[in-house]
Amino acid sequence: MSFQIPRGTQDILPEQAAKWQYIEQIARELCRRYNYQEIRTPIFEHTELFLRGVGDTTDIVQKEMYTFEDRGGRSLTLRPEGTAAVVRSFVENKMYGYPNQPVKLYYMGPMFRYERPQAGRFRQFVQFGVEALGSNDPAIDAEVIALAMDIYRTLGLKKLKLVINSLGDVESRKAHRQALIDHFQHRIHEFCDDCQARLHKNPMRILDCKKDRNHELMRTAPSILDYLNEQSRTYFEKVQMYLQKLGIPFEVDPRLVRGLDYYNHTAFEIMSEAEGFGAITTLCGGGRYNGLVQEIGGPETPGIGFALSIERLLAALEAESISLPISEGIDCYVVALGEQAKEEAVALVAALRQEGIAAEKDYQDRKVKAQLKAADRLHATYVAILGEDELQKGVINVKHMATGEQQEVSLHTFVSHMKNVLQ
Numbered sequence: 001m002s003f004q005i006p007r008g009t010q011d012i013l014p015e016q017a018a019k020w021q022y023i024e025q026i027a028r029e030l031c032r033r034y035n036y037q038e039i040r041t042p043i044f045e046h047t048e049l050f051l052r053g054v055g056d057t058t059d060i061v062q063k064e065m066y067t068f069e070d071r072g073g074r075s076l077t078l079r080p081e082g083t084a085a086v087v088r089s090f091v092e093n094k095m096y097g098y099p100n101q102p103v104k105l106y107y108m109g110p111m112f113r114y115e116r117p118q119a120g121r122f123r124q125f126v127q128f129g130v131e132a133l134g135s136n137d138p139a140i141d142a143e144v145i146a147l148a149m150d151i152y153r154t155l156g157l158k159k160l161k162l163v164i165n166s167l168g169d170v171e172s173r174k175a176h177r178q179a180l181i182d183h184f185q186h187r188i189h190e191f192c193d194d195c196q197a198r199l200h201k202n203p204m205r206i207l208d209c210k211k212d213r214n215h216e217l218m219r220t221a222p223s224i225l226d227y228l229n230e231q232s233r234t235y236f237e238k239v240q241m242y243l244q245k246l247g248i249p250f251e252v253d254p255r256l257v258r259g260l261d262y263y264n265h266t267a268f269e270i271m272s273e274a275e276g277f278g279a280i281t282t283l284c285g286g287g288r289y290n291g292l293v294q295e296i297g298g299p300e301t302p303g304i305g306f307a308l309s310i311e312r313l314l315a316a317l318e319a320e321s322i323s324l325p326i327s328e329g330i331d332c333y334v335v336a337l338g339e340q341a342k343e344e345a346v347a348l349v350a351a352l353r354q355e356g357i358a359a360e361k362d363y364q365d366r367k368v369k370a371q372l373k374a375a376d377r378l379h380a381t382y383v384a385i386l387g388e389d390e391l392q393k394g395v396i397n398v399k400h401m402a403t404g405e406q407q408e409v410s411l412h413t414f415v416s417h418m419k420n421v422l423q
Contacts, residue, residue, distance in 0.1 A: 006123070007123070008114075008115075008117040009123060010122060018326045019314060019326060020126075020314075022324050022325070023155065023310060023314070024128075026151065026154050026155060027106075027128050027151055030150050030154065031106045031147070034147050035104055036104040036105060036106045036130050036132075037104065037106070038106055038107065038108075039089060039105045039106070039107050040107065040109070041079070041082070041085040041088070041089050041107065042079075043078060043109070043110065043112075044077060045076065045077060045079055045084070045085055045088065046076060047065070047075040047077040048075070049077075049084050049085070049296070050077055050079075050080060050081075050084055052084075052296060053083070053084030053087065053295065054081065055202070058205070060080045060081065062194075063114070064080060064113040064114050065077050065078070065112075065113070066078040066114060078111075078112035079111055079112065080111055080112060081111055081127070081307065082107050082109075082127055082129045082131075083129070083289065083292070083307070086107060086129075086131045087131070087133070087292055087296050087298075088296055090103065090131075090133055090293065090298065091298035096298060096299055101134040102132045102135040104133075105131050105133070106128070107128070107131075108126070108129075110124050110125065111124070111126070111127050112124055113125075118280075119280075119315070121311075125309055125310075125311055126309070126310040126311065127307045127308065127309060127310070128151075128307070128308050128310060129286075129306060130144060130147060130305050131303060131304075131305035132303065132304050133293065133301055133302070133303040134301055134302065134303075136290070136302045138235055138238035138239045138266075141239045141242070141265075141304055142239055142242035142246060144306055145162065145164075145248065145268055145286075146243075146248060147306075148284050148306050148308065149162065149248055149270065152270065152283070152284075155313070155317060155322070155324070156317070156320070157272070157316055157317065158320065159273040159320060160270055160272065160273065161271045161272075162243075162249065162250040162251070162268065162270050162271075163253045163268065163270075164240070164243075164250050164251070164253070164256070164266065164268040165224065165225075165252060165255075165256040165266075165267045165268070166224065166225065166228060166232060166236035166266060166267070167204070167224060167263055167264050167265060167267050167287070168228045168232040168264065168265065169229065169231060169232050169290075170291075172229050173204070173227075173264065175227045176204070176222060176224045179227060180203035180206065180207075180221065181203050183217065183222055184199060184217060184221070185199060190212075190215065190217075191206070191209070191211075191215065192211045192212055195209050195211075195212055204257050205257065207221060207255055207257045208257050221255075223254035224257075225252075225254045236266070250268075256269060263287040263289055264287075264288055264289065264290055264291065265287070265288040265290065266288045267285075267287035267288075268285070268286055268287060269283075269284065269285045269286075270282070270283050270285075270308075271283060272316040272319060274316060274319035275319070276319055277316060277319040278319075280312075283309070283312050284306055284308035284309075285306065285307065286305050286306025287305075289304065289305070290302040329378060329379030329380060329381060330378050330381070331352070331357045331359060331382065332352055332358070332359045332380060332381065332382045332418055333359070333371070333374070333375035333378060333380040334348055334349050334352075334361045334383075334384045335361075335362065335368060335371045335372065335375070335383055335384065335385045336361060336362065336371075336387075337368060337388065338387060338388040338391075340388065340391055341386045341387055341388060341390070344386060344411075345361050345386060348384070348386070348411075348414065348415075349361045352418060355415055355418075357415075357418055357419065357422060360375075360380070368385075375401070381400070381401060381402070381422070382398055382399065382401065382421070383399045383401060384396050384399075384409075384414070384418075385398075394410060394411050394412070395408045395409060396408075396409055396411055396414050397409075398414075398417070398418070398421075
């Protein structure tokens with residue numbers, strides 16, 4: 001019997017894993033500079049968390065969650081997104097009582113959604129995200145957006161577009177909600193079943209419908225920006241002002257609503273404008289979610305965050321023909337000839353590794369020529385050749401692969417010699 005990988009998942013092979021590690025390293029370093037600390041939450045949570053946190057009118061909850069019952073009869077769900085789990089941990093561990101506020105967190109790990117696999121979209125995918133909890137300052141909105149942009153720019157992406165919108169506060173959304181119902185209800189029968197179900201539950205989600213996005217009523221739908229009260233409008237203007245001060249170009253799109261129920265005030269997406277990137281251009285999305293902490297059982301606490309897909313980030317790098325500066329080679333390959341030399345090579349390779357030097361040797365009893373070819377395939381910077389004659393003399397021949405230069409080095413000083421030349 002042969003087995004195949006489940007549909008919508010992928011194997012990340014060693015040559016690809018190096019790129020993932022580099023991206024993760026960049027993201028972690030930027031979080032360190034911005035003073036965001038890592039949090040790790042379980043891969044599965046109680047289903048109710050996502051029903052309350054993500055929203056029961058969302059596609060995620062209605063169609064995409066991997067939900068199962070455990071042996072105790074509890075309903076559990078593989079996490080489809082990161083924010084609800086982080087907020088649950090924030091409440092459960094009483095982080096709202098930490099002396100340093102806002103609490104600034106980041107996470108990285110697999111998420112799971114049952115949807116039709118397509119280019120850049122998987123059923124198991126990896127998200128990197130940040131959450132800042134405890135501040136109503138529009139400057140923190142700009143900081144979160146700046147961090148996301150910094151990640152892409154540091155990796156070399158240039159063809160980016162930042163789109164922002166305000167979803168307003170409760171009062172603003174209530175007024176806009178009624179305007180949307182009045183706008184759509186007389187022709188709602190022309191829309192898909194999902195839109196019809198959302199008309200009275202969450203009419204703003206109609207604007208995010210992919211099936212009916214070209215319907216004429218979509219183009220004439222009331223804009224949330226026309227229903228912002230003075231407080232919401234002032235808040236949005238300050239976010240824009242801070243983005244301008246940070247030198248981050250953006251566009252305001254009143255149709256941007258995001259796909260999760262918990263958003264209010266600032267919402268944003270970062271898109272790729274690279275030619276040939278694909279139909280789905282969104283790389284990153286986020287926004288403010290004041291009210292989510294209370295919904296999950298905590299005290300009134302404002303929050304804002306974003307999440308980005310590592311898979312889509314890699315696709316954007318490929319679309320812009322950007323090569324990451326990945327170290328592909330090893331430092332030294334030890335070629336051994338003869339039984340005694342092989343035994344000595346084991347100790348030499350171990351000693352090199354102890355000093356932080358990437359080293360390898362032959363484990364298939366191959367001839368010299370085959371060992372040298374292996375060293376070349378591994379992109380070894382140096383090859384150290386040890387035979388019976390060298391053993392008797394207490395030396396080893398060290399060859400620089402790029403220049404062909406070769407020198408005889410004492411076995412006693414070999415490791416320190418390699419440290420010096422590699423520096």
